[in-house]
Amino acid sequence: MSTVATKAFVMNSFPWKERHRLLHLLTPDLGLITALAPASERMRSEIRGATQLFSLSEFVLTVRQSRYSVRSASVIESFIEIAEDLDRLTAASHAAEVFTDVARHDEPNRALFELWAYSIYEISVSEYPVFVARMATFRLMVEIGLTPCLDSCVRCHGHVDEPFRFSFLEGGLLCGKEEFRKTQAEWTVLSHGTLALLRHIATSPYKKLFRFYASEEAQSEASDFADRWLEERMEKRYNRLALLEQNPTFSFS
Ligand SMILES: [Zn+2]
Numbered sequence: 001m002s003t004v005a006t007k008a009f010v011m012n013s014f015p016w017k018e019r020h021r022l023l024h025l026l027t028p029d030l031g032l033i034t035a036l037a038p039a040s041e042r043m044r045s046e047i048r049g050a051t052q053l054f055s056l057s058e059f060v061l062t063v064r065q066s067r068y069s070v071r072s073a074s075v076i077e078s079f080i081e082i083a084e085d086l087d088r089l090t091a092a093s094h095a096a097e098v099f100t101d102v103a104r105h106d107e108p109n110r111a112l113f114e115l116w117a118y119s120i121y122e123i124s125v126s127e128y129p130v131f132v133a134r135m136a137t138f139r140l141m142v143e144i145g146l147t148p149c150l151d152s153c154v155r156c157h158g159h160v161d162e163p164f165r166f167s168f169l170e171g172g173l174l175c176g177k178e179e180f181r182k183t184q185a186e187w188t189v190l191s192h193g194t195l196a197l198l199r200h201i202a203t204s205p206y207k208k209l210f211r212f213y214a215s216e217e218a219q220s221e222a223s224d225f226a227d228r229w230l231e232e233r234m235e236k237r238y239n240r241l242a243l244l245e246q247n248p249t250f251s252f253s
Helices: 041-047 086-105 110-125 129-143 192-203 216-234 240-246
Strands: 002-016 020-027 031-037 056-064 067-077 149-153 164-167 172-174 187-190
Touching: 002 031, 002 067, 002 086, 002 110, 020 086, 020 110, 031 086, 041 067, 086 110, 086 129, 086 216, 086 240, 110 129, 129 192, 129 216, 129 240, 149 192, 187 192, 187 216, 192 216
Parallel strands: 031 067, 149 172
Antiparallel strands: 002 020, 002 056, 020 031, 056 067, 164 172, 164 187
């Protein structure tokens, strides 16, 4: 048995065998790991804050046969605003699902940890948490090499001009010289503002990632684009955000 100390974000937390909990932890160096949070009352009260969903904490973990359990934990940042707002909570849950899917299949990746750190902070404070979650998952796709061609024609690498036609099938813009099938199922037209926004999200340093101005129209177009890009490239439906749209007047009464 050995111990390891690491910072980690709690990406998911669920009950396990009566009173224990299992945590999915996103760490800088170990990637995504599963850790058991033991059930003893003393332990539970001691580590409760540190094991809350979406908090960032410093963990000391014991490792036995590559199984982790929490020996002690102290909270660094709890992002309490997320639990108190349905939009933030849904946005964070959606982004966490995508980041977890990627981290589970990839080598440990410090960039992914950092991108999550910037994203969850922004989700906790932004006026547009759902939009931030969508842009965070779009940048994540870029980080793992699922990058759309947004600078030149995906076929001939020539200059692109308005109207900016984007082919989902081919994964990039098409210049005016290209023949393209006219079914809307395969392509979409991006406005100048939307394209500028998507380019910013795909390339800017994390520090400036969520520092942009975008019109409502560009936000809406970029959201549709990011959702479709995510689902087609990950070959999975992500349903959490749809719940918000179905329940615009959701109340706790
Ligand atoms: Zn071309």
